[in-house]
Amino acid sequence: MYSENIDIDETHIRLKTDLKLHxxxxxxxxxxxxLKSYIKxxxxxxxxxxxxxxxxxESLPEIVQMMVRSSNLSDVGPMATVAGTISQLSLNYLISKGSKNSIVENGxxxxxxxxxxxxxxxYSNNKVIGNEIAFRLKPNKFPLGICTSSGRIGHSISFGDADSVTVxxxxxxxxxxxxxxxxxxVKGENSQDAISNALEIAENYKELFKGVLIISGDNIGTIGKLPKLVKTKKFELDYI
Incomplete structure (x- = not known):
């Protein structure tokens, strides 16, 4: 596997791939x-x-099309999907070049x-579990998206109070x-109520995802089918 960091303006890709030349x-x-041309x-x-x-x-660039379709299905603005869309299109590009094993992480x-x-x-920085849990992923012939949003970490706008929501x-x-x-x-009088509220909303989208993991305060909530959770050594944001 080859590792590479790709930094272009706000996009910060950490790549691991089986392609030496890509x-x-x-x-x-x-x-x-x-995308920038369309935004103008x-x-x-x-x-x-x-x-x-x-x-x-259908006449617009693929990145715009994908952002519009994903955000409309999710009931959010299109820029809420920009990082994941760049990851997805990058993976699609690598697959088109013959990759069978690539990880594209963007924020x-x-x-x-x-x-x-x-x-x-x-990565949740949760006060109880810290950054010491991970998904163990089985081999998969098809692409998979693993994306996380937080009300406490990072620069993205969130109106909730989750340590992390991973879809x-x-x-x-x-x-x-x-x-x-x-x-x-993820909002309520306490973390249990907040997670319950988010899981209730998640029921409306259950045909669109495989699984959701929500971490907030002293509680964890899940819906759908998730990979096996395992304990790991403490890691920082550069861990994949």
Missing amino acids: CLSSYIFKIRSE FNKNFLITFDKIKVENL GDIAIINNRKIVCGI IADSSSLADGLATRLANE
């Missing part, structure tokens, strides 16, 4: 440029927190295809939107 940085620059044309795309209707969607939003077992850490779905673009949507609903 030109992914050029591809990311291209799709970012397409449609400034509401950048600032809205709501799902958006876009005319002639905590992961797109992965793996032909062997791997361990994926869950696993077929697409990291969709997982990113759903993680934002559900993290917004």
